[in-house]
Amino acid sequence: MNGKKCPTADARPGMKLAASIIKESGQVILAEGTVLTDTFIEKLKLLNLEFVEIAENTAEEAPTPLASVETFDAVYDDTLQVIDNCFSTMRYFKEVPLMQMKELADTSIDLMADTTGVLSYLQIVRKQDDYTFRHSINVAIISGIVGKWVGMSGEELKDLIFAGLLHDIGKTQIPLEILNKPAKLTPEEMKIMKNHTIKGYKMLLGELGAHESILCGVLQHHEKIDGTGYPFGISGEQIHPFAKIIAVADIYDAMTSDRVYHIKRTPFEVIEEIKQETFGKLDPAICITFLRNILNYFMGAKVLLSDGEEAEIIYQRNHAYPTVCTRDGKFIDLEINRDISIVGFI
Ligand SMILES: [Fe+2]
Incomplete structure (x- = not known):
């Protein structure tokens, strides 16, 4: 990472370290990429470090728009209300309020995905209610974060966030007694549930603004790179990058949530599980990028x-x-x- 020397006395919260700070014993105190907080700066001063290497440009970056969990929670709750209404419209009127959802993806969800510490905030604002709505918002946000980590930007990133928001809209066509069943689904019920990918795709097909990449994200988000996924069992490069990113976001959010059939786990347990069990199922390049970045992400949490x-x-x-x-x-x-x-x- 390119950096410049900054006197420790001038270090400010929000600056990013361009080089790890390492003790004489070899112990890493703060890793490269860590975003400085007041506590970190205090610790650096206690260590009597004269200079730190700060990443270029980060000192002038705009402050985080949603700087506290309270402001984040307020935007999240408003978004949840709109998504709740959109999903009701789809379930009961069989209409997709696509423009309303697109606007939400481009404004508040884009803003949340851009918020420093959003993955910690998501852990705090989690509640047991409204799982499908929360999951859709969370997958959109997490897809946006992972998309940025793999180098996406601009319209492509916006489309990815939108695809993340839409990925499970096919579930609005699944009977509620199956969707909310507090027990393991029977093979027949599982078959109906798995059909949400095709149902979601068909709901969007021909809709203005539903580009091919968005359609692929919705249709293929349960495909696995070894061909063991659904609905078609396609593999490797046949799966669209949007679907591969949404798959990682989907698994991460599902595992860290309270669900009817399992208790949520901390991101640290989930990260380890993604590392150990899903290699071979998820795209390795996206997985490696996810794991490498998430390692730094929770520093300071x-x-x-x-x-x-x-x-x-x-x-x-x-x-x-x-x-x-x-x-x-x-x-x-x-x-x-x-x-x-x-x-x-x-
Ligand atoms: Fe799904």
């Missing part, structure tokens, strides 16, 4: 530990077990102290 202490993530050598610093300045490597775990975000 405030978390609640299983022993009731509040802490901040300061280093992640292992995805599932980061090192944290408690409020009273105690460093805990969760990989070594396996009896303590992260139970939530604060």
Whole structure:
């Protein structure tokens, strides 16, 4: 990462480190790419570091538009209301309010996807209700983040976010007793459920603004690169990049949510699971990009530990077990102290 020397005294929250800060013992204190917070800057000053390497241009970047969980939550709730209405229109009137959804994707969802710390915010604003609506918004946001990580921008990125928002609209045509069944689906019910991909595709076919890439994202988001997915069992390069990104976002959000049939897991457990179990199913290049970036993403996040202490993530050598610093300045490597775990975000 290109960087310039910045006196530690001039370091400001929001600046990004262009080089890792490493102790003489070889221990990484803050990794390259970490976005500085007030706490990090305080720690750097305590270390008597004269300079830090700051990534070019980040110091002048616009401040995060949704700077607190409260403002984020307000925009998220408004978005949820609109999506709730859109899904009701689709279920009961068989009409797709595409322009309304497009506007939402281009404005509030784009804004949320661009918010520093959005993945932590999503953990905080999660509730058990309205799963389908929340999941659609979350997949749109997470797809936008992953899309940026793989180098997408402009109209392509906007289309990807829109496809993420639309990916499960076929579920509005699935009977509610199957969609909300609080138990494992029978093989027959599963067949009906899996049909949401084709139903969603057909709902969008011929609609103005539903480009081919958006249609592919909706139709193929359950395909697997080894050909074991549905609806067609296509593989590898036959699957559109939009569908591959939505698949990663879909799995990440589903695993970190409270569902009728499983209890949510922390992003750290999910990241490890994606790493271990879904290689071979998900696109490897997208998976590697996702895992590499998410490693830095939660640096500085405030978390609640299983022993009731509040802490901040300061280093992640292992995805599932980061090192944290408690409020009273105690460093805990969760990989070594396996009896303590992260139970939530604060
Ligand atoms: Fe789906």
